[in-house]
Amino acid sequence: MLPEIEDSKLYPEDTGDSIKKDVDLLVLAAIENTITAQNADSVSAKVIVQGANLAVADEAKPILKKKNIIVLPSYLSGAGGPISMNALFGANRIPLATEVLQHIKMNMDKITKNILETASKTGKTAEEISDIFISEIKIDSKKKPYEEEY
Incomplete structure (x- = not known):
């Protein structure tokens, strides 16, 4: 189902660049439209959990799908x-x-x-x-x- 996570790290100092981190699981829990068509190519996470409503813009979703990134909808996460x-x-x-x-x-x-x-x-x-x-x-x-x- 979800990939195994061997080691977990937190990068609290990089709020603007957090979507660019090479992580297994990216939890977006604060702002809508954090991932857009303009920055979706920068995402390297395997799974995105939308803790915030609409954290991933609709136009970014096809880009993430092509990259085989799983995006859990905000209404599922919530x-x-x-x-x-x-x-x-x-x-x-x-x-x-x-x-x-x-x-x-x-x-x-x-x-x-x-x-x-x-x-x-x-x-x-x-x-x-x-x-x-x-x-x-x-x-x-x-x-x-x-x-x-x-």
Whole structure:
């Protein structure tokens, strides 16, 4: 799924050049349009996590796809928040903190794995697959967390 990371480093001093770092995982968590068509060729990360909404401009996405860089859409990266609210307030009982964290992890792992595997098999981007999956979701408002997992 995601590449193995042998060593992890943090470069807090290079805010302007952070997208140029030779890293496995680049987390963009502050500003929209951090990666644009003008600077997308400078990116060397294997995976980009859009922690900030719209951190990668639409016109940059085809450039990154040609470079085989995985870009997780911001709404996927941010899904932990709604999943945690569902885990906390959607249950029939007050859950333990460990149950909430496990619920988030299990659902995020399952969703992300499914999206990345499908994207790899089809040649589509993670965002394209996410959009397809979202359009196919059927919500059962009576389904409660911990009764049956998603």
